[in-house]
């Protein structure tokens with residue numbers, strides 16, 4: 001079996017259960033392995049509706065030994081930038097250090113270059129992403145990235161809100177704050193699919209970026225949700241969870257004119273309570289953001305740290321570490 005050569009084929013939806021199984025075994029952090037299903041669903045199946053995505057499956061004989069998913073951004077940041085992103089790469093534990101990761105990345109770089117990318121980012125490609133970058137605890141992945149010619153770029157972090165016990169600051173009641181907001185003409189409720197046009201327009205007009213896409217992934221989906229604040233029939237704030245992964249919170253935003261009135265804390269804790277009701281004991285506030293706000297409103301602490309990487313693949317760029325086909 002071991003003698004059979006590795007080959008790379010394009011992933012098809014029929015093979016997704018095998019890929020989920022591979023991710024359950026190959027994502028070394030248990031919090032990621034536990035959400036393998038949602039991760040694969042988000043970065044491959046759902047993302048494909050909105051942007052160019054390819055899944056690459058490394059097989060030995062017919063057995064999957066590695067998977068990579070990469071994509072082009074729907075709305076590049078900054079606009080016009082020509083880059084592609086690696087959304088997921090996992091090699092089966094018993095197949096590591098045999099060049100599978102190297103082979104998959106070389107294929108991905110060619111696929112992305114063929115669609116106009118001049119840079120490859122090992123970084124989240126919102127609105128469909130599983131991580132902002134490589135969690136520092138996936139140290140072999142950091143080593144592999146550097147060996148294959150990527151360099152470290154930005155840093156990102158998540159904060160963890162503890163939902164495991166009733167007295168947690170993340171689960172503090174919002175009743176009193178909601179009464180104060182109501183007296184000031186602000187009402188808060190769970191968003192319904194019919195709210196999406198107003199919500200997405202508010203997110204787009206107020207914050208830009210791809211938060212509108214994440215809201216579409218949060219409202220009305222099982223294992224996800226969104227809370228919205230209204231004043232005089234207009235949206236003045238929102239907070240969402242579960243768009244990419246059930247345990248992840250975000251994005252959230254309050255209209256600048258309404259900032260400082262306590263809306264954010266209420267929206268945040270209402271979402272965290274919904275996450276607790278869905279059985280989540282540790283919510284990940286993803287890719288933050290205003291650390292003091294989350295620390296103060298929910299007792300959250302910085303926990304996961306991610307290193308974002310990039311590599312120039314333009315014809316004039318340095319091509320270090322790339323394996324010929």
Ligand SMILES: CC(C)(COP(=O)(O)OP(=O)(O)OC[C@H]1O[C@@H](n2cnc3c(N)ncnc32)[C@H](O)[C@@H]1OP(=O)(O)O)[C@@H](O)C(=O)NCCC(=O)NCCS
Pocket residue numbers: 026027028089090091092095096097098099100101102103131133134135138139140141142143144145147148
């Ligand atoms: C990261 C990962 C995909 C690498 O796959 P792999 O098939 O083992 O990688 P390769 O064999 O192609 O390694 C390529 C190079 O990376 C470096 N590298 C890989 N693993 C390493 C390790 N554990 N320590 C040091 N260097 C390492 C080496 O330079 C290696 O080349 P060499 O073996 O010729 O020295 C694999 O470790 C994995 O699946 N990890 C768990 C999932 C993960 O971390 N995914 C990314 C999450 S954000």
